Amino acid sequence: MRLAHAESLADATLKHAREIGAAPLAVVVLDAGGHPVVVKREDGAGILRVEIATAKAYGALGMGMSSREIATRAERQPVFFGTLAAVTGGRLAPAPGGVLLRDAAGTVVGAIGVSGDVSDVDERCILEGTRGAEPDGPVTDRAGD
Amino acid sequence: MRLAHAESLADATLKHAREIGAAPLAVVVLDAGGHPVVVKREDGAGILRVEIATAKAYGALGMGMSSREIATRAERQPVFFGTLAAVTGGRLAPAPGGVLLRDAAGTVVGAIGVSGDVSDVDERCILEGTRGAEPDGPVTDRAGD
Amino acid sequence: MRLAHAESLADATLKHAREIGAAPLAVVVLDAGGHPVVVKREDGAGILRVEIATAKAYGALGMGMSSREIATRAERQPVFFGTLAAVTGGRLAPAPGGVLLRDAAGTVVGAIGVSGDVSDVDERCILEGTRGAEPDGPVTDRAGD
Amino acid sequence: MRLAHAESLADATLKHAREIGAAPLAVVVLDAGGHPVVVKREDGAGILRVEIATAKAYGALGMGMSSREIATRAERQPVFFGTLAAVTGGRLAPAPGGVLLRDAAGTVVGAIGVSGDVSDVDERCILEGTRGAEPDGPVTDRAGD
Numbered sequence: 001m002r003l004a005h006a007e008s009l010a011d012a013t014l015k016h017a018r019e020i021g022a023a024p025l026a027v028v029v030l031d032a033g034g035h036p037v038v039v040k041r042e043d044g045a046g047i048l049r050v051e052i053a054t055a056k057a058y059g060a061l062g063m064g065m066s067s068r069e070i071a072t073r074a075e076r077q078p079v080f081f082g083t084l085a086a087v088t089g090g091r092l093a094p095a096p097g098g099v100l101l102r103d104a105a106g107t108v109v110g111a112i113g114v115s116g117d118v119s120d121v122d123e124r125c126i127l128e129g130t131r132g133a134e135p136d137g138p139v140t141d142r143a144g145d
Numbered sequence: 146m147r148l149a150h151a152e153s154l155a156d157a158t159l160k161h162a163r164e165i166g167a168a169p170l171a172v173v174v175l176d177a178g179g180h181p182v183v184v185k186r187e188d189g190a191g192i193l194r195v196e197i198a199t200a201k202a203y204g205a206l207g208m209g210m211s212s213r214e215i216a217t218r219a220e221r222q223p224v225f226f227g228t229l230a231a232v233t234g235g236r237l238a239p240a241p242g243g244v245l246l247r248d249a250a251g252t253v254v255g256a257i258g259v260s261g262d263v264s265d266v267d268e269r270c271i272l273e274g275t276r277g278a279e280p281d282g283p284v285t286d287r288a289g290d
Numbered sequence: 291m292r293l294a295h296a297e298s299l300a301d302a303t304l305k306h307a308r309e310i311g312a313a314p315l316a317v318v319v320l321d322a323g324g325h326p327v328v329v330k331r332e333d334g335a336g337i338l339r340v341e342i343a344t345a346k347a348y349g350a351l352g353m354g355m356s357s358r359e360i361a362t363r364a365e366r367q368p369v370f371f372g373t374l375a376a377v378t379g380g381r382l383a384p385a386p387g388g389v390l391l392r393d394a395a396g397t398v399v400g401a402i403g404v405s406g407d408v409s410d411v412d413e414r415c416i417l418e419g420t421r422g423a424e425p426d427g428p429v430t431d432r433a434g435d
Numbered sequence: 436m437r438l439a440h441a442e443s444l445a446d447a448t449l450k451h452a453r454e455i456g457a458a459p460l461a462v463v464v465l466d467a468g469g470h471p472v473v474v475k476r477e478d479g480a481g482i483l484r485v486e487i488a489t490a491k492a493y494g495a496l497g498m499g500m501s502s503r504e505i506a507t508r509a510e511r512q513p514v515f516f517g518t519l520a521a522v523t524g525g526r527l528a529p530a531p532g533g534v535l536l537r538d539a540a541g542t543v544v545g546a547i548g549v550s551g552d553v554s555d556v557d558e559r560c561i562l563e564g565t566r567g568a569e570p571d572g573p574v575t576d577r578a579g580d
Contacts, residue, residue, distance in 0.1 A: 002478050003475060003476065003477055003478055007475070023209075024209075031482075033482055035476070035482040035485065036474050036476060036485050037475075037476050038474060038475055038476075039471050039473065039474035040438060040442070040472075040473055041438065041470070041471060041472050041473075042438055043437050043438055044209070045209070046206060046207045046208050046209035047177075047178065047179055047206050047207050047466075047468060047470040048203075048204070048206075048207025048208060048233050048236070048237065049207070050470065050471050051207075051232055051233055052229070052232060052233075055228075055232040071224075071225065074224045074225075075224065078223070078224045078227075081224055081228070082224060082227050082228065084228070085227065085228035085230065085231035085232065086231055088231075089231070090228070090230075090231035090232040090233070090234060091232075092228060092232075093225065093228055093229070093232050094224055094225055094228060095222065095225040119222075119225075147333050148330060148331065148332055148333055152330070176468065177467070177468055178337060178466065178467055178468010178469055178470060179468055179470075180331070180337040180340065180468060180469075181329050181331060181340050182330075182331050183329065183330055183331075184326050184328060184329035185293060185297070185327075185328055186293060186325070186326060186327050186328075187293055188292050188293055192321075192323055192325040195325065195326050313499075314499075334499070335499070336496060336497045336498050336499035337467075337468065337469055337496050337497050338493075338494070338496075338497025338498060338523050338526070338527065339497070341497075341522055341523055342519070342522060342523075345518075345522040361514075361515065364514045364515075365514065368513070368514045368517075371514055371518070372514060372517050372518065374518070375517065375518035375520065375521035375522065376521055378521075379521070380518070380520075380521035380522040380523070380524060381522075382518065382522075383515065383518055383519070383522050384514055384515050384518060385512065385515040409515075
């Protein structure tokens with residue numbers, strides 16, 4: 001995950017958020033190892049939003065699926081996913097807004113996470129905002145699209 | 146958040162608590178970054194009350210809403226909010242008694258948290274006690290009033 | 291440690307700090323169990339000052355001696371005291387500014403910690419400020435005086 | 436600390452780093468409460484660089500001085516500053532590369548931290564890069580300049 005690509009994806013997400021009038025957001029792009037490449041927190045976004053956005057993206061990497069899919073599974077196995085919060089040291093958040101990033105070959109190269117509005121809007125900013133945003137770079141996983 | 150203002154709000158909260166015969170309370174005033182400005186724990190209040198009051202106030206800052214509103218959302222998304230305890234390192238408590246503080250322009254400048262009685266009473270001590278307490282300083286957010 | 295007594299000691303410490311023109315301080319009064327009774331952070335004091343003041347006071351309670359005495363011992367056994375930082379989970383700071391509080395019978399009933407200026411000034415604000423401040427309540431241990 | 440200002444300062448720092456051929460860096464801009472506003476990690480920067488840059492900036496906020504000044508004090512009090520790593524939960528790094536940000540009135544509004552090259556180069560990228568970068572926004576504290 002290159003900084004230039006990560007930044008394009010983050011900026012495209014925030015641009016869409018402003019267009020649809022979303023609440024102030026934090027956006028985080030992690031590399032394949034779960035380490036931050038870009039973080040941006042908009043004016044007025046709460047002080048825990050970066051942690052929550054990170055946990056959505058990290059959890060996606062950790063489970064190999066979007067945080068929306070994790071949320072769906074968590075509804076069916078609430079006790080197990082509740083314990084995962086502790087097992088993972090708080091690095092997993094089961095709510096929409098964390099999306100895998102893949103290269104042209106389909107390999108996971110990172111993840112993007114958003115927090116600030118309700119989870120469905122958080123995720124929509126990623127999926128709508130990054131559509132076609134980075135033709136040469138990684139693309140957002142459309143599985144949950 | 147100035148110490149003098151924070152202290153006025155804390156004292157007004159505890160004064161109301163004594164007037165209505167609330168259980169012994171801890172009151173915490175945090176600045177906008179979630180760092181303590183004033184903490185007071187009344188005689189007889191349990192040794193975890195400061196942590197709980199802090200988590201109510203910190204969570205309000207972290208999410209940009211009162212801990213009552215966080216509690217309401219937590220009822221609709223119990224698994225997600227359960228994991229937030231771990232995601233945030235225990236800095237968020239979804240129960241009434243954490244209220245944002247805003248300056249005259251409406252900007253969040255801190256939060257006040259109370260723990261010791263049942264959550265509704267904790268919150269009432271803040272909202273009733275601080276009403277008009279600090280005319281020149283930050284005021285408690287009345288959204289949950 | 292009663293709230294009224296703790297608050298008198300904290301206020302007397304800060305009053306002395308203002309009289310001698312100390313840097314902005316955080317003052318913390320802990321009960322015998324190491325739990326906060328009063329915390330006050332002056333305008334302009336750094337956001338880690340409450341943690342440091344707490345660690346000075348907590349360490350005094352933990353070792354049964356002032357943080358100045360802990361600092362003296364730490365100079366003779368730097369590796370051991372370095373590991374104590376981890377052993378205690380960061381609840382011990384070997385620098386002047388943490389002083390035991392005793393009742394009339396000499397029993398330890400709490401501790402007071404200060405951080406913000408250089409450690410010698412932090413401790414001086416406690417020892418000078420609280421001299422005679424609380425005739426009916428706990429008194430600061432004068433061993434390091 | 437507004438996102439636009441934070442981003443200008445981060446970009447100016449990285450621009451200077453590329454001009455002088457510094458090693459790949461991570462740059463972090465925190466608000467006054469120590470919460471991230473912008474994080475950027477250059478291609479090739481190690482996976483702990485964001486944490487180290489954050490600790491330099493957070494420590495500066497926590498102590499109210501540059502991380503260079505903290506490093507100088509740490510040399511005189513090695514045991515005390517060693518324990519501060521634990522006291523602060525790893526949020527303080529005593530090495531140059533963490534600089535306070537002040538508004539026109541001199542109030543601390545945040546801090547910028549850099550890690551990736553040797554500490555002197557990290558700091559130079561901040562101080563040289565941000566010189567005049569943000570005329571309407573916060574400026575880097577020149578005390579260590």
